[in-house]
Amino acid sequence: MERSAPVARHAPRGVPEVGVSVRGTSPGEAPVLSVIVRVTERPARLEAIYAEYAPAIEALGEPYEFVFAIEPWARKLTEPLLRLAERGEPIRVIEFARAVGEANMLRYAGERCRGQILLTLPAYHRVEAEAMPELVRRVREGADFVVARRWPRSDRLITRIQSRAFNAILRHLIGHSTNDVACGVQAMRREVLTETPLYGDFFRFLPVLASREGFSVHEVDAPQHPEDRRTRVYSPGTYIRRLIDILGLFFLVRFTEKPLRFFGLIGGGLVFGGAVVVAVLFIQRFFGGQPIANRPVLLVGVTALTLGAQAIALGLIGEIIVHLHASRSRGYRTLGATGDEDAEPPGPGDA
Amino acid sequence: MKRPEISVVCPLFNERENVTPLVEAVVSALGDVTGWELVLVDDGSTDDTVAVASARAREDSRVRLVRLARNYGQATATQAGFDVARGRVIVTMDGDLQNDPNDIPGLVAKLDEGYDLVAGYREERKDHFLTRTLPSRVANLLIRSLTGVPILDNGCSLKAYRRELVDRLGLYSDMHRFIPALAVGTTGARIAQVPVRHHARRFGRSKYGLSRVWKVLADLMTVIMLRWFRDRPLVMFALGSLVTLAIGLAFVLGSLAIPLLGTPGVHAVVFPSAAILLIGLSLYLLMVGLIAEVAIHRAAGTRTPLARELGGRA
Numbered sequence: 001m002e003r004s005a006p007v008a009r010h011a012p013r014g015v016p017e018v019g020v021s022v023r024g025t026s027p028g029e030a031p032v033l034s035v036i037v038r039v040t041e042r043p044a045r046l047e048a049i050y051a052e053y054a055p056a057i058e059a060l061g062e063p064y065e066f067v068f069a070i071e072p073w074a075r076k077l078t079e080p081l082l083r084l085a086e087r088g089e090p091i092r093v094i095e096f097a098r099a100v101g102e103a104n105m106l107r108y109a110g111e112r113c114r115g116q117i118l119l120t121l122p123a124y125h126r127v128e129a130e131a132m133p134e135l136v137r138r139v140r141e142g143a144d145f146v147v148a149r150r151w152p153r154s155d156r157l158i159t160r161i162q163s164r165a166f167n168a169i170l171r172h173l174i175g176h177s178t179n180d181v182a183c184g185v186q187a188m189r190r191e192v193l194t195e196t197p198l199y200g201d202f203f204r205f206l207p208v209l210a211s212r213e214g215f216s217v218h219e220v221d222a223p224q225h226p227e228d229r230r231t232r233v234y235s236p237g238t239y240i241r242r243l244i245d246i247l248g249l250f251f252l253v254r255f256t257e258k259p260l261r262f263f264g265l266i267g268g269g270l271v272f273g274g275a276v277v278v279a280v281l282f283i284q285r286f287f288g289g290q291p292i293a294n295r296p297v298l299l300v301g302v303t304a305l306t307l308g309a310q311a312i313a314l315g316l317i318g319e320i321i322v323h324l325h326a327s328r329s330r331g332y333r334t335l336g337a338t339g340d341e342d343a344e345p346p347g348p349g350d351a
Numbered sequence: 352m353k354r355p356e357i358s359v360v361c362p363l364f365n366e367r368e369n370v371t372p373l374v375e376a377v378v379s380a381l382g383d384v385t386g387w388e389l390v391l392v393d394d395g396s397t398d399d400t401v402a403v404a405s406a407r408a409r410e411d412s413r414v415r416l417v418r419l420a421r422n423y424g425q426a427t428a429t430q431a432g433f434d435v436a437r438g439r440v441i442v443t444m445d446g447d448l449q450n451d452p453n454d455i456p457g458l459v460a461k462l463d464e465g466y467d468l469v470a471g472y473r474e475e476r477k478d479h480f481l482t483r484t485l486p487s488r489v490a491n492l493l494i495r496s497l498t499g500v501p502i503l504d505n506g507c508s509l510k511a512y513r514r515e516l517v518d519r520l521g522l523y524s525d526m527h528r529f530i531p532a533l534a535v536g537t538t539g540a541r542i543a544q545v546p547v548r549h550h551a552r553r554f555g556r557s558k559y560g561l562s563r564v565w566k567v568l569a570d571l572m573t574v575i576m577l578r579w580f581r582d583r584p585l586v587m588f589a590l591g592s593l594v595t596l597a598i599g600l601a602f603v604l605g606s607l608a609i610p611l612l613g614t615p616g617v618h619a620v621v622f623p624s625a626a627i628l629l630i631g632l633s634l635y636l637l638m639v640g641l642i643a644e645v646a647i648h649r650a651a652g653t654r655t656p657l658a659r660e661l662g663g664r665a
Contacts, residue, residue: 214395214421257523258524258525258569260572264569293605294621296621302629303628306628309636310632310635314639316639316643317643319576319577320646323523323537323581325650326523330434331423331427332419334431335420336418338405338409338415
């Protein structure tokens with residue numbers, strides 16, 4: 001998988017950062033816990049989010065900060081937050097110069113915030129605040145990544161069926177074992193965010209990607225928030241996008257390192273089928289004397305050969321890219337090594 | 352600390368009983384004669400391989416341990432070992448004691464005769480014939496004939512490499528099975544082979560089975576195609592494009608000939624359609640070749656060719 005450069009490098013220049021203040025800490029003392037609120041679609045009143053979740057975080061008794069990551073259209077929504085910040089509440093607001101997606105928001109905000117434990121929330125009420133301490137506690141006890149699962153749920157059957165179906169497809173295709181990927185309420189060690197390659201629309205699959213990086217992923221039940229109980233039926237486009245996301249994820253997880261296995265299997269099958277058809281026709285033509293110019297099955301054979309060759313050629317491109325990349329980037333994550341304190345080993349790129 | 356002469360890289364996956372005998376075998380084989388280090392790579396073991404290995408690493412500074420975050424497979428684990436190994440010569444071997452560390456000095460001596468890679472081959476295999484030895488023989492025959500690299504035993508992990516070759520290999524996926532073919536195909540490495548001993552597995556379970564057959568075939572195709580296409584993809588794709596174009600033009604001629612021959616009952620649809628498909632494919636292959644060229648071009652300068660000085664004065 002492409003290990004993209006830190007988002008900050010690509011981040012829009014001149015991103016204003018306003019309202020930095022940390023409550024409950026002397027200046028210079030870093031917060032232990034950073035709560036990142038991703039303000040994207042259908043946000044609730046942001047000060048209400050803060051008012052609801054902050055007391056539960058406060059109850060943990062450790063310095064914390066709330067970081068609201070917003071896109072420009074949401075600037076108006078942050079005015080009450082900035083007033084709170086001026087009064088000394090531990091609130092920061094990071095505004096991106098354009099819509100960058102939840103994945104980039106989270107990554108960039110994760111780099112800018114100071115806590116070693118991160119808790120991330122959507123800008124609407126998903127689960128009851130009372131579940132927050134448990135999420136954080138599990139991380140502190142050694143879990144790398146803890147996902148909230150909305151349970152018990154009290155929304156309409158139709159919404160629950162959608163959610164079930166989505167997670168079931170994910171489970172069968174990807175072999176991932178958490179039950180509520182869409183919930184979006186997650187606590188993690190900071191390293192999860194800095195070391196998991198994350199981009200585009202893959203934010204919602206962060207648990208899958210993190211467990212692929214070798215992080216331990218756990219699930220905690222959190223009661224569903226009353227405001228999350230609305231029935232949601234999305235536009236057909238949304239469902240199609242979700243399915244495309246899953247397809248993309250499936251490919252990334254299974255074949256990122258070996259694209260030619262995937263395309264070669266498809267292409268090889270097509271080429272083989274096409275070659276058999278064409279061979280049979282040519283034997284009939286040259287040994288049986290039958291004309292083949294009026295046999296549409298010849299077209300079937302040639303089409304299969306053509307598609308097969310295209311698939312293999314595409315796979316080969318992928319493989320060349322992976323191969324060229326392999327000697328420059330490490331395709332693994334270590335938990336440390338002994339005995340390399342004295343000298344940095346020569347990396348493969350140094351040659 | 353001085354750079355060791357030899358780095359022995361050993362990927363381990365659930366080999367708790369084997370770690371201690373392995374370290375002892377390497378210590379007794381290499382002794383104190385030359386500077387060496389043993390790099391143990393834990394490939395996400397779920398037993399207490401890590402505990403045993405880190406205990407050994409604490410006792411002996413020549414033993415080092417790299418822990419991977421999860422199970423990545425042998426190729427990636429080996430690459431992780433390569434990335435931390437500091438030796439002038441790097442030796443890989445299995446962590447299951449089926450290779451004998453006493454063979455290492457022989458491999459290294461052969462390497463110093465002027466080779467980039469010395470591969471061991473197992474003269475007498477101590478594995479189950481039907482499920483391990485026979486498939487391996489067939490696979491080796493296939494790999495030899497398709498890659499043109501005359502390696503007798505691709506499955507034997509015991510190999511010695513010059514540092515310069517290791518820096519250029521970049522193992523990923525399941526490429527460990529084709530290291531010699533990959534090394535020759537991508538760097539032009541000079542390869543020698545040396546017979547090595549082979550012991551039956553004493554502890555633990557083999558992590559291989561027959562299920563890998565189709566993966567091996569797919570990877571074999573990958574290695575061969577990489578070798579053909581890697582350096583000058585546009586030329587190879589253009590060649591494919593020309594062949595396709597020629598067949599397409601043959602169909603064009605055929606469809607022109609049919610009305611002239613005036614064969615009754617033959618509609619001139621099939622041949623022209625086939626011609627269109629093939630000429631389309633020809634253009635497509637050319638474009639893919641251009642993209643491949645872009646990919647190679649972007650990586651230009653990051654890959655230095657494998658070379659050595661034979662003598663003379665600078």
